[in-house]
Amino acid sequence: KNEVEQSPQNLTAQEGEFITINCSYSVGISALHWLQQHPGGGIVSLFMLSSGKKKHGRLIATINIQEKHSSLHITASHPRDSAVYICAVANYGGSQGNLIFGKGTKLSVKP
Amino acid sequence: EAQVTQNPRYLITVTGKKLTVTCSQNMNHEYMSWYRQDPGLGLRQIYYSMNVEVTDKGDVPEGYKVSRKEKRNFPLILESPSPNQTSLYFCASSPLTSLVNTQYFGPGTRLTVL
DSSP, X not given: OOSEEEEOXXXXXXXXXXXXXXXXXXXXXXXXXXXXXXXXSOEEEEEEESSEEXXXXXXXXXEETTTTEEEEEESSOXXXXXXXXXXXXXXXXXXXXXXXXXXXXXXXXXX | OOOEEEEOSEEEEOTTOOEEXXXXXXXXXXXXXXXXXXXXXXXXXXXXXXXXXXEEEOSOOTTOEEOOSSSSBOOEEESSOOGXXXXXXXXXXXXXXXXXXXXXXXXXXXXXXX
């Protein structure tokens, strides 16, 4: 079983829809990251969370440490949001510098 | 401009021919890391460095070497590349000796080993 599981693997939405991407993990963590990988391949860090909730523009990320679960929400989705969204956890129980990644969620937003 | 640079961006080579992929950051970050990305497997960590002269293995270190002689540079060395090292490689850096900070990624290096 993978230590970081994302769902869904693929997601197609219509412009304007509310989108949720989920990330579950099985290890103790010190932080969780949400990353966005553009169709051209570049990776951008969206959020780093260790508790609670963060918001940036139309993006909201939440984490529930007890349930070992995080969600990334996109409100009023737009075609430019089409990308792969990747969850990664910093493993508290392992080496301090070690990051473990989910396999990503490919989002396509249709106009 | 704050950035992480990687060179080369694209490389086609042959089995056994030593190569180095350079990574440099201009943000005075302590932490640097190398990842590879493969279809169906996602991103996996190769090596990371918490500071100068401090390096440690990630999840897939076999066949790779790194060094951290200066804070800004973290080269990835493949001494005898093999076809299973064909992949997309990313370097990243982050401030402080902790992962509770945003990571900054380089643009990626697409490596093909024939």
